[in-house]
Amino acid sequence: MFYPSALSIAGSDCGGGAGIQADLKTFQELDIYGMSVITAVTAQNTQEVKEVFPLPLQTVEAQLQAIGEDFTPASTKTGMLYSAEIIQLVASAIKCYAWPQIVIDPVMISKSGAVLLQPSAMDTMLDILLPLACLITPNIPEAELISGIEIVDVPSLYEAGQRICSMGVPHVLLKGGHREDSVESTDYLITRDTYLALSSPRIHTRHTHGTGCTLSAAITSGLAKGNSIEKAVSLGKKFIMNAIAYPIEVDSRHLYGPVNH
Numbered sequence: 001m002f003y004p005s006a007l008s009i010a011g012s013d014c015g016g017g018a019g020i021q022a023d024l025k026t027f028q029e030l031d032i033y034g035m036s037v038i039t040a041v042t043a044q045n046t047q048e049v050k051e052v053f054p055l056p057l058q059t060v061e062a063q064l065q066a067i068g069e070d071f072t073p074a075s076t077k078t079g080m081l082y083s084a085e086i087i088q089l090v091a092s093a094i095k096c097y098a099w100p101q102i103v104i105d106p107v108m109i110s111k112s113g114a115v116l117l118q119p120s121a122m123d124t125m126l127d128i129l130l131p132l133a134c135l136i137t138p139n140i141p142e143a144e145l146i147s148g149i150e151i152v153d154v155p156s157l158y159e160a161g162q163r164i165c166s167m168g169v170p171h172v173l174l175k176g177g178h179r180e181d182s183v184e185s186t187d188y189l190i191t192r193d194t195y196l197a198l199s200s201p202r203i204h205t206r207h208t209h210g211t212g213c214t215l216s217a218a219i220t221s222g223l224a225k226g227n228s229i230e231k232a233v234s235l236g237k238k239f240i241m242n243a244i245a246y247p248i249e250v251d252s253r254h255l256y257g258p259v260n261h
């Protein structure tokens with residue numbers, strides 16, 4: 001049986017809730033053959049990221065090469081990339097192997113406050129990785145950092161999304177989940193001259209660990225299956241809302257429970 005394939009280039013979460021583990025579980029659940037290039041190993045659980053160990057550049061490069069020499073993933077997502085040097089390797093591989101349909105989840109800081117992207121690496125991400133992508137999926141704090149615009153309402157959110165588009169990416173999915181004032185959780189799919197609001201009822205829960213990773217992996221799965229960006233985003237949003245609404249119980253103290261299984 002033929003399976004569409006997708007690649008995740010991201011960090012490992014040994015607790016299984018975010019990062020590579022969340023991505024591979026999501027790919028599997030959506031009938032995608034999943035592959036991974038690990039950029040960093042984190043020691044974490046549902047309570048905190050305890051330590052971050054970026055992998056040697058040679059180790060990241062060898063994984064990218066091994067994938068590139070054999071596979072052509074139908075779509076690829078990037079998650080935790082940690083440093084400018086790793087971003088450079090990833091951008092080179094995407095160009096060298098002409099990997100299509102790149103989704104960037106611009107992971108910067110975990111919910112528990114750990115640095116997952118060195119602040120000095122953001123410019124490299126924007127300069128060399130962003131123009132290779134078809135979609136970037138920032139949350140509000142990430143979009144504010146990338147665009148330099150403070151998001152206080154929908155017009156400023158739209159302006160921030162458009163500013164990010166002007167940096168060279170055709171679609172921005174700006175995730176509104178951090179706007180706690182709202183009774184709905186609305187994400188905005190923004191292009192240079194349009195925006196589409198995707199609303200769903202806000203669910204109050206602690207089970208949010210790995211939501212960003214899981215959503216971008218679900219969108220990447222939709223793209224791998226040949227859907228348009230609009231359709232893949234709307235399917236991804238349905239997938240994550242379902243995961244948040246029906247959280248799994250695992251035997252952990254799960255301060256922030258994982259959303260995926």
Ligand code: PLP
Binds near residue numbers: 011019109111211212
């Ligand atoms: N750890 C890794 C390796 C991640 O890639 C991410 C998010 O992308 C996180 C942790 C953060 O997860 P959360 O902030 O959802 O708890």
